[in-house]
Amino acid sequence: MDAAVAEGSHVIIRMPSDNAKIVCVKAQETIELGKFGSFKGSALIGAPYGHTYEIEKGGAIRPHRQLAFDDADITEANNREIVDDTRSQRLTFEEIEALKARSLAGDVTAQEIISTLTENNEAFAKKTEFSKSKYIRRKEKKFMKCFVPLETTVYNLCSHFFRANPAKIRGIRADTLSQMLSLANVYAAARVLAVDDAQGMVVGALLSRIADGGSVYAIHDGDVHNYDIIRYMNLAPEGRDRLRTLPWSKLDHEMEPFTEQLAENASEQDVLGRERRMRAHARLAETLDTLRGGEFDALVVSTNYNPTSVLKRLVPLLGGSRALVVYDQCKEPLVEAFTWLRASPDFLNVQLTESWLREYQVLPSRTHPLMNMSGGGGFVLSAIRLAPGQ
Template sequence: MPASRLCSMSSRNVRVGDYVVIQRQCYTKLHKVTQRSMASLGKDQLELDTIIGKPFWTTYKMEGKGKRLFKLVECDGAESLAEQLIKDVTSGTDNRNIFDDNASQSLSKDEIVGLRDSGLSGQEIVGQLIENSKTFHDKTEYAQKKYLLKKEKKYFEYVTIRKPTLRLVSQIMFRQDPAKIMWLRMDTISQITTAAGIHTEGTYIVYESGCQGLSVASMLNYLGEDGNLIHIHPGNIPQKQAVLAMNFDPQHLSKLISVNVYSLLRMLFQENKCEDDEPAKDNLAKKPRWEQETEKAARLLRNRKVDGLVIVAREYPASIVMALLPFLAVSRPVVVYSSVREPLLDLYLTLKSRGDVVGLRLTETWLRSHQVLPDRSHPDILMSGSGGYMLTGTLVQRRDTSII
C-alpha cells in the first residue's frame, strides 16, 4: 500500500458518511455516521453528534441525558471502575462462610433499574450495590475484583471511536452472524490473500457470492494505484457491505469493477465484438452503470490475463472455475474457498484430470484463541468449529501430447 495513502487514512477525522467502530471494552460495533446520528449499545442509546470532525481513536465518556440516553463527552482516557472502588474496601480471608442464597443484596431489581434510569454514573450505581451487599466485605480480594469487573462490564461509561480495519470488520461480521459470511474468519482471509499472491500493481478476478463483500474488501485493501480488481457476482446487485465499511477513498474504489457473471461472459464471447475499439464518450454516458462496468471489465480481460483468480461462492464452484480459468495467466494461482469440503473434493479431481493446474492442495483452516492471564491461561471454551476449506493450485501451460 502506498505510504501517502496510509498517511492520509491515519490522519483523517470522522466525517458524515463514514463508517466507524464503536468500542466499549471488548465489545465492538460497526456504525455509519449521519447527521444527528444515534447508535444503540444494548439498551443504551448514544448521540454521536460530537464525534463528527474529531480524530479517530478519541475516547468519550457517556453522560446521561435521560432514560438510557447518553451524550458523548471527549475525555483523556477511560478510568477503571474496579480500580477506583477497590481502594478503600476491606476484604475477607476466605469465602467458606458465604452462601449464594440470592438474599445478600438488599436492593430489589426495580430499585437497581431505577438507579440506572435516574442518570447516576456507573461508579455511583456500583457503589450503591456494594453498600447494600451483606457479603461483599467478607469476600476475598480476588473475589471482590472479579465481582467488580463483572459489574464494570455492565456499567462501563467510556467508548472509543476506532477506524474500521479489515480485522475489525471481519470480526464484527463473524460475531454477528457467521453464516452470512460463509464462516469466513480473519485467519482464513489472510490465507486466501497470501495464496492469491496479491501485489499492488496486479490485476485479479474475485468471484464472490454470499459473503458481504469481505473477500473483495480484503483484496482491494492491498491494491495500489496501478492495480485492478474485477469483482464478479451472480446477481443484479453485488454485496459490498465490507467494502463500504472500509471507507476507501474514491480514487481507490475506482480500481474495483463489479460485474454480473452472465453479462460479462456474454460480452466476452459474443461473435461481433470489437476488441480494441474504445466506446465513444457520448454513447458511454447514455448507458446504465452496470453496462459501463461490464464493458470496462471486458476490455481489461481482452488486453491481458489476470494475475490471480479467487472464488468464494455458495454455489458449486466447478463450473465457475472452468468458465473463468481461461482468463488467468500462466504460472498464476487459483484459490477456491468453500464452507464445506465435498464440492472442493470434486473440483480437485476435475482440475487434476486437466493436467494444467499443478500443486493442488486442499486444506482446512483451524484456529483456537487463548485467554492469557497471570496463573490462569487456557484455551477459550467457546470457539468456531471450522474456518472453512480452501483449494489452491497454479495454472501452467498445457503440454501438447500430439508431438510425442
C-alpha cells in the first residue's frame, strides 16, 4: 500500500455517520459525500491515508483532529437521562434545515451549528456532563463535514460490503474469509483452485496472499467472470496476472489445434484479429492443461451450486495433503457435503464450523458489546485430501 492516495486508486471514504463509500480518485472529478459535502479528487491526491480531513468551503480539505473514537453507540447506560430531544429544541424544523443548507454551502461551520443547537435546547443545561458530551458527539456525527480515507485492504473491503451490501459477497464476513485463507494455507507461492460465485471477494482475498510463483485458477459461471471487487484492490498488473479464469462450460472442452487460416487478401485488422484469437486459444489451452494437471495446493469454494457436486468435480485436481475449504452463508448445503466427506476414505480432518464475531464499545465507564451485531458470518467446511489411490 502507498502512504498517500494516488491518482486512479480506489479509496474507502468513511463519513462521520460511519457510513462509507468506495471512490476511484481522479484529479479532475468531484467526490460527492452528500450532506457531508464534496471536494475535488485533486485535493485528496497525495494526502496520507488514515487521517481525518475536514472539507472546507470551496472543496479544499485540511487535516482535522480526529473525531473521538468514543461514539460507537448511543445507548444510555443511565436510562434516567432519556429525554425527548425534539420537544426541548426551540428552533423550528425549518430553522434547522436552513442552518444545514448554509452549512452545506460552507457559510457556517459545524461547530457554529452545534453551538446554536445547544443554546436553543432547553434540556441541554440540565444534562449531566456525560450526557452533554454525548449530545455534542451525536450532533458532530450529523453536521461535521469530515471524512477518513481508508485503504482498500481485503479486510476493509469485506467489512464494507458486509455492512453495505452483504448479498454482493454472499454474506461472507471478514472473520470467516480470514479463516478460509488459513485453512487453505494460502501463501506466496501457492497454486490455488477457486470457485467464487459472488463478485470476487474470495478470489481477491486469495490474490492478496500470493506473490511470485503463486497463482489462482478460478472457475466461474457464465462466459465472463464478474469479479468486480478485485478492481477496488489497487493491484499492480503482475498481481492481476496471477489470476487465470475459466468458465464452467469450458471445463470439459476438448481443445483442437488452432487452424484458422488467413485469407489471401487479409487486412491488417484480420491479421490482428487472428493473432488475438490465437493468443486466446493458446491461453485457454494452457489454462486447461494446468487445470487438468491438478496437484493444486488448495481448493477454495463459495458457490450457488450444490457444493457437494462442485467438490466431487474439483477434488480430483487437489494435491495430496492439501486442504479444501467451502464457504456458505447457510449450513444446510454444507451439511450434505460434510456427510459426503466424512463418509469418503479420501479425506481427513473434516470440520464444519460457524464463525462468530463481536465488536465492543470500550469507553471509560461505558464498556459493552455493541448493541447491534451481524446475525451470522457464515459457515466453513474444510478437510485435508489424502494422496490419491490410498
